[in-house]
Amino acid sequence: MPTTDPRIDAYIAKSADFAKPILAHIRKLVHKACPQVEETMKWSFPHFDYKGEMMCSMAAFKQHCAFGFWKAALMSDQSLLENAKGETAMGHMGRITSLKDLPADKQMIAYIKEAMKLNDEGVKVKKEKPVSKSEWPAPPDLQAALKKNKKALVVFEAFPPSHRKEYITWIEEAKREETRQKRIEQTVEWVAEKKQRNWKYM
Numbered sequence: 462m463p464t465t466d467p468r469i470d471a472y473i474a475k476s477a478d479f480a481k482p483i484l485a486h487i488r489k490l491v492h493k494a495c496p497q498v499e500e501t502m503k504w505s506f507p508h509f510d511y512k513g514e515m516m517c518s519m520a521a522f523k524q525h526c527a528f529g530f531w532k533a534a535l536m537s538d539q540s541l542l543e544n545a546k547g548e549t550a551m552g553h554m555g556r557i558t559s560l561k562d563l564p565a566d567k568q569m570i571a572y573i574k575e576a577m578k579l580n581d582e583g584v585k586v587k588k589e590k591p592v593s594k595s596e597w598p599a600p601p602d603l604q605a606a607l608k609k610n611k612k613a614l615v616v617f618e619a620f621p622p623s624h625r626k627e628y629i630t631w632i633e634e635a636k637r638e639e640t641r642q643k644r645i646e647q648t649v650e651w652v653a654e655k656k657q658r659n660w661k662y663m
Contacts, residue, residue, distance in 0.1 A: 465500055479558065487563070495573055495574070503515075505602050505642070507519050516576050529541075532576060533553045538572070541572075596622055598625075603648065612653045632644045632648065
């Protein structure tokens with residue numbers, strides 16, 4: 462029996478009806494291709510680690526799902542990177558709205574096994590530019606939300622690190638996923654209005 466994380470069971474259960482079979486199928490294929498996979502939750506999304514390193518992740522949104530590989534830049538199929546360039550998609554398969562949008566199971570398993578091999582070989586993703594913690598880049602779920610509101614994205618990226626830190630710290634301090642999502646929505650709304658986190662008290 463595969464080792465599963467109950468938090469991912471809960472994540473799938475709370476997802477929209479269209480997303481449940483997609484997430485369940487992806488999860489099944491990951492375990493089939495990589496029986497030693499370790500499930501976990503990071504940035505409020507289900508992640509699959511292998512040999513102590515991130516391998517792939519999936520997420521559900523209001524109208525689509527996303528699936529991506531941590532080391533996609535090092536994989537042989539460059540179409541994975543092209544798919545990820547879409548503003549409305551976070552993963553490497555584009556917008557997944559039904560099982561039909563996924564590659565064939567055989568291809569999916571091949572992708573996962575290639576990602577496994579990269580972890581087996583200890584290959585590291587090269588960072589083009591080192592990011593200082595003081596710059597406070599947005600976590601993936603906030604970044605995805607900001608991309609849906611171009612005005613908010615422009616304002617957030619123009620904010621000084623201290624302003625970004627206030628919002629990101631507030632989001633990261635949420636103890637429940639529902640609270641985190643509400644704070645992300647509030648952040649996008651306020652940032653679009655060029656408001657700082659504590660604008661009410663200024």
